[in-house]
Structure formats: C-alpha cells, structure tokens
Amino acid sequence: xxxxxxxxxxxxxxxxxxxxxxxxxxxxxxxxxxxxxxxxxxxxxxxxxxxxxxxxxxxxxxxxxxxxxxxxxxxxxxxxxxxxxxxxxxxxxxxxxxxxxxxxxxxxxxxxxxxxxxxxxxxxxxxxxxxxxxxxxxxxxxxxxxxxxxxxxxxxxxxxxxxxxxxxxxxxxxxxxxxxxxxxxxxxxxxxxxxxxxxxxxxxxxxxxxxxxxxxxxxxxxxxxxxxxxxxxxxxxxxxxxxxxxxxxxxxxxxxxxxxxxxxxxxxxxxxxxxxxxxxxxxxxxxxxxxxxxxxxxxxxxxxxxxxxxxxxxxxxxxxxxxxxxxxxxxxxxxxxxxxxxxxxxxxxxxxxxxxxxxxxxxxxxxxxxxxxxxxxxxxxxxxxxxxxxxxxxxxxxxxxxx
Amino acid sequence: xxxxxxxxxxxxxxxxxxxxxxxxxxxxxxxxxxxxxxxxxxxxxxxxxxxxxxxxxxxxxxxxxxxxxxxxxxxxxxxxxxxxxxxxxxxxxxxxxxxxxxxxxxxxxxxxxxxxxxxxxxxxxxxxxxxxxxxxxxxxxxxxxxxxxxxxxxxxxxxxxxxxxxxxxxxxxxxxxxxxxxxxxxxxx
Numbered sequence: 001x002x003x004x005x006x007x008x009x010x011x012x013x014x015x016x017x018x019x020x021x022x023x024x025x026x027x028x029x030x031x032x033x034x035x036x037x038x039x040x041x042x043x044x045x046x047x048x049x050x051x052x053x054x055x056x057x058x059x060x061x062x063x064x065x066x067x068x069x070x071x072x073x074x075x076x077x078x079x080x081x082x083x084x085x086x087x088x089x090x091x092x093x094x095x096x097x098x099x100x101x102x103x104x105x106x107x108x109x110x111x112x113x114x115x116x117x118x119x120x121x122x123x124x125x126x127x128x129x130x131x132x133x134x135x136x137x138x139x140x141x142x143x144x145x146x147x148x149x150x151x152x153x154x155x156x157x158x159x160x161x162x163x164x165x166x167x168x169x170x171x172x173x174x175x176x177x178x179x180x181x182x183x184x185x186x187x188x189x190x191x192x193x194x195x196x197x198x199x200x201x202x203x204x205x206x207x208x209x210x211x212x213x214x215x216x217x218x219x220x221x222x223x224x225x226x227x228x229x230x231x232x233x234x235x236x237x238x239x240x241x242x243x244x245x246x247x248x249x250x251x252x253x254x255x256x257x258x259x260x261x262x263x264x265x266x267x268x269x270x271x272x273x274x275x276x277x278x279x280x281x282x283x284x285x286x287x288x289x290x291x292x293x294x295x296x297x298x299x300x301x302x303x304x305x306x307x308x309x310x311x312x313x314x315x316x317x318x319x320x321x322x323x324x325x326x327x328x329x330x331x332x333x334x335x336x337x338x339x340x341x342x343x344x345x346x347x348x349x350x351x352x353x354x355x356x357x358x359x360x361x362x363x364x365x366x367x368x369x370x371x372x373x374x375x376x377x378x379x380x381x382x383x384x385x386x387x388x389x390x391x392x393x394x395x396x397x398x399x400x401x402x403x
Numbered sequence: 404x405x406x407x408x409x410x411x412x413x414x415x416x417x418x419x420x421x422x423x424x425x426x427x428x429x430x431x432x433x434x435x436x437x438x439x440x441x442x443x444x445x446x447x448x449x450x451x452x453x454x455x456x457x458x459x460x461x462x463x464x465x466x467x468x469x470x471x472x473x474x475x476x477x478x479x480x481x482x483x484x485x486x487x488x489x490x491x492x493x494x495x496x497x498x499x500x501x502x503x504x505x506x507x508x509x510x511x512x513x514x515x516x517x518x519x520x521x522x523x524x525x526x527x528x529x530x531x532x533x534x535x536x537x538x539x540x541x542x543x544x545x546x547x548x549x550x551x552x553x554x555x556x557x558x559x560x561x562x563x564x565x566x567x568x569x570x571x572x573x574x575x576x577x578x579x580x581x582x583x584x585x586x587x588x589x590x591x592x
Contacts (some may be wrong), residue, residue: 006549009534012554013532015453016462021466022449025448025470029477029523030437031442032477032478078547168467258518
C-alpha cells in the first residue's frame with residue numbers, strides 16, 4: 001500500500017448518495033442564481049450622474065409641492081380600482097402553478113389554467129420545487145404527484161393537519177394529536193418533535209439543514225432541530241399568534257390584530273439560531289389582519305386587512321418592506337380573505353370572496369388581472385359552490401415547464 | 404422525492420475544466436447564465452460531494468455541505484476573481500464547513516451520547532471498506548488534510564492556505580493521519 005493506492009481508494013471507494021441529490025442541488029443553485037441581484041455597472045460618467053441628480057431634484061420638488069401631493073398619493077396607492085373581471089381562469093398571470101383547496105379537495109391549477117382534483121383531502125401543501133404535494137386527510141398524510149398519483153401514505157395516531165414540506169425537500173413537518181411531528185419525505189422515520197404545540201402551522205428554516213420554528217402550547221416561539229429533535233432556541237411569541245412564516249432571514253408572526261417581524265440569523269452547520277427582537281408593523285387603527293405572508297426573499301410582507309369604511313367593511317392590501325414602511329396596494333369594498341406571492345415575487349394573488357374573484361396584482365407598476373366565477377371553477381356540477389382556499393403558488397417558471 | 408436513498412456513487416472522476424473554459428463559465432455565471440452555472444456544477448459537484456462525505460461520513464450532511472458550499476459560491480460570484488481557479492475556492496468552503504460540522508457533531512455526541520448518527524455514519528461495504536472505517540476514526544482535521552492532499556491533490560502549502568494553518572501543522576496532521584491509517588493500509592497489503 002502506498003500513497004497512490006490511498007489516492008485510488010479515496011477516489012473509487014463507493015459512497016452513499018441519494019439518487020436525485022445532484023439534480024436537486026442544481027435546482028436549488030439555479031434558483032439561487034435567479035434570485036441573485038444582477039451586478040450593476042458602476043456609473044462612471046459625470047454627465048449621467050449630473051442628469052440623475054437633476055431628475056431626482058425635480059421629482060423631489062414635484063412631490064413636495066401642493067400639486068405633487070396627488071402624485072404622491074398615486075405612488076402610495078398603486079391601484080384603487082379593481083381590474084375589470086375577466087372570464088374564468090384561462091391562464092395564471094405571471095405563470096407558475098396554484099394549489100387550491102375546495103370543499104371537494106385540493107386542486108392543482110397549471111399555468112395554462114387547466115386543473116386537476118387530487119382527491120378527497122382536507123388540506124395540502126407543495127413540495128419546495130412543486131414535484132410533489134403533501135396532503136392531509138383524517139389521520140393520514142399522503143404524498144402524491146401533482147397529477148394525483150399517490151407515492152406513499154403515513155397513518156398517524158391522531159388527525160393530521162398543517163403539513164409543511166422543508167425547503168431542502170428531505171422532510172415534512174405536520175401537526176397531529178396536539179403535537180409536532182416530522183417524517184422523512186419518503187414517509188419513513190416519522191418522529192415526535194414536541195408533544196404539545198399551539199394550533200399554528202410550523203415554519204421550516206429557509207436556509208438550515210433541519211431547523212423549524214413553531215409555537216408551543218404555552219404560547220412560546222420555539223426553534224427545534226427536526227432531525228435530532230433538540231430544542232435550539234425559545235422566545236416569546238406574538239400574543240394570539242395565528243400564523244408563522246419564515247423566509248430569507250425574516251420571521252413573520254401574525255395575530256388577528258397585529259403583525260410583527262424578527263430577524264433570524266442561522267448558523268447552518270453549527271445549528272445555532274439568533275432570534276432578533278420583535279418589530280411591530282404599523283396597521284391602520286381598528287384594522288383586522290385577514291392574512292399576511294412573506295415574499296419569497298423574506299424582504300416584504302403582503303397583508304390583507306379588514307377595515308371599517310363609511311359604507312361598510314372594506315378590504316385593504318398593504319405591502320410592508322423590511323424597514324416596516326407600508327404601502328397601500330389596493331382597497332375594495334367587501335372582504336378580501338387571502339394573499340399569496342408569485343414564486344418570484346412581483347405579483348400577488350388576492351382572494352376576494354365578496355365578488356367571487358381572484359385578483360392578480362403587480363406590486364409595482366403594471367396591469368392587474370382579475371378572474372371571476374372562481375367558486376364554480378372548483379365545484380363543477382355543484383349547485384352551491386363555496387369559495388376555495390389558496391394553499392400555495394408554486395414554483396419557478398423553469399421548474400413548472402418541466403411539469 | 405426527498406430521501407430515496409440506497410444508490411451508491413462510485414468511480415466517477417471527471418477531469419478538471421481547462422482554465423480558459425472555466426474562466427468563461429464563471430464570467431457567464433456572473434452574468435446570470437444558468438447553463439454556465441450548470442456546467443460548473445457538473446464539473447465540480449461530485450468531487451465536492453465526495454470530499455465532504457469523506458470528512459463528515461454522513462451522506463445527508465455531505466449533500467448539504469456540498470450544496471451549501473455551492474450556494475455560498477453563487478452568493479459570492481460577483482466578488483470572485485476570475486483570474487483564480489474556481490475549484491480551490493469551492494474546496495476551501497467545503498473543507499472548512501465539513502470540519503465545522505464534524506467538530507460540532509463530535510461535541511454533540513460527547514454531550515448527548517452516541518445515537519442515531521453512528522448508525523448513519525457506517526460506510527457502505529465494498530472497495531476500501533477498511534480504509535474508510537479507519538478514516539472515519541481520525542479527527543476531522545486530519546481527515547480534511549488527507550482528503551485535500553490525496554483526494555483533491557493539493558500541496559501541503561495550498562492546504563495550509565485553505566485551512567488558515569501553518570504549513571508545519573498541515574504536515575504534522577498528514578503524518579499523524581497516515582500513521583493511524585497505516586495499520587489498515589498495511590493489513591490490506
């Protein structure tokens with residue numbers, strides 16, 4: 001035996017590798033590349049700099065002048081009227097695929113508007129790249145392909161709810177019997193993480209190996225390792241918390257009347273977590289939070305609020321940036337119920353049950369789209385159709401193209 | 404699906420990319436080209452993954468370490484100096500993260516007692532099984548030195564730069580590791 005033999009052994013000895021790991025890794029990497037800020041060329045020309053300064057000064061003067069107030073209002077409130085309702089769902093504006101829960105079960109809606117009922121499940125969630133769906137029904141957790149083909153089922157001792165697939169694709173967390181459980185994504189190694197948690201869906205770390213956040217039965221915000229089951233960190237959760245989300249380096253907590261953010265710093269390999277102090281988001285007086293969700297990069301929060309107008313209840317869509325500044329995007333009479341980000345951000349899907357519509361609104365400039373008769377689209381043949389729930393909008397366009 | 408395991412990677416060793424080709428791919432990836440990124444990934448993933456596995460001896464963690472290293476590389480692409488080769492930059496990240504994880508895991512085992520990980524850490528049977536087991540017995544720092552020297556062919560001076568160590572420390576780690584591996588290597592003779 002010599003060094004050459006050692007080299008040969010190190011290079012040729014068989015090592016375990018999961019079948020899809022290389023491909024999965026590339027998908028994650030390509031998504032990271034797509035989300036990367038494009039490199040900006042430095043401004044070197046003094047003339048261009050001077051021109052930019054002049055334009056900025058002119059804009060500033062306009063916005064501060066009485067006449068500019070109207071412009072400022074328009075910038076604040078991008079859309080004040082709903083887009084004209086279009087016919088049924090013929091195409092998803094912005095692409096991607098939707099997972100929609102109706103009374104008859106979850107549906108997958110393809111980018112071209114075609115849709116398929118997956119089966120008799122009570123709720124469902126996408127896998128991170130939309131290759132699978134995890135669905136819960138009674139005491140059963142099932143993984144299936146978006147075409148409805150089941151892959152495996154897991155029977156729990158108690159009813160299953162709130163399945164959440166980890167961003168790595170390796171694990172699924174869910175609530176059952178008042179506790180939090182995690183199973184490997186092939187339905188094996190089901191384990192109990194915490195025997196007593198609050199009825200709030202857990203949130204996986206977008207970066208870490210296996211960390212997840214959840215709310216304990218005592219109302220505390222907890223971070224645990226879904227592999228070793230070790231408790232990593234604990235903090236005080238927003239009182240009355242109903243929703244927890246984790247994206248980028250931000251954690252969102254939402255109750256019926258408040259929204260707050262925390263910065264989360266994860267040491268991926270050390271499996272340590274630093275939880276920042278809560279920062280409340282400013283809401284209009286008397287507003288109720290119908291729904292709120294973090295943008296895919298964790299830098300914005302889209303919220304649907306209920307407010308009391310002079311002529312009755314109104315729905316308000318407000319987008320907050322990371323600094324906490326809010327921008328009204330849309331307001332409408334009646335009730336807005338849900339909001340979901342497009343996979344790449346830049347567009348929101350708003351549920352407007354009062355008018356049986358979905359609204360696809362750009363968060364910047366651009367044209368909004370409206371889809372009418374949503375209920376009937378997910379209740380074919382039914383006399384009375386209820387408005388469906390949006391479970392998720394998935395995934396990057398290039399993945400969707402692969403089906 | 405997430406963890407369909409059981410496949411075994413064996414005997415693949417793509418040659419390095421020509422320097423000019425690699426520089427072009429890095430430049431295109433910096434500009435957002437997915438195909439360039441895929442080409443870089445194809446050229447480097449298996450080597451990075453194998454290096455990570457030989458240091459951490461855990462299949463799932465090795466995949467995460469390799470992926471994490473690529474993600475870190477993509478995150479820092481704009482700052483990457485294209486005149487320098489890509490592989491040492493990537494391997495430096497892989498080695499250091501794998502060492503960090505292995506140290507942490509060793510500490511956790513001391514605190515919690517040996518558990519599930521030990522079962523996962525058993526290497527697959529086959530070629531060089533004894534050597535793999537002997538390698539797994541080495542401290543993570545020595546494993547990393549062996550992997551960088553004999554798997555990835557870096558010189559002790561280069562390894563010292565990658566691990567931020569004096570060259571003498573790298574030499575002594577290599578010597579001690581080879582001594583400890585000696586029993587198994589001799590036994591195979």
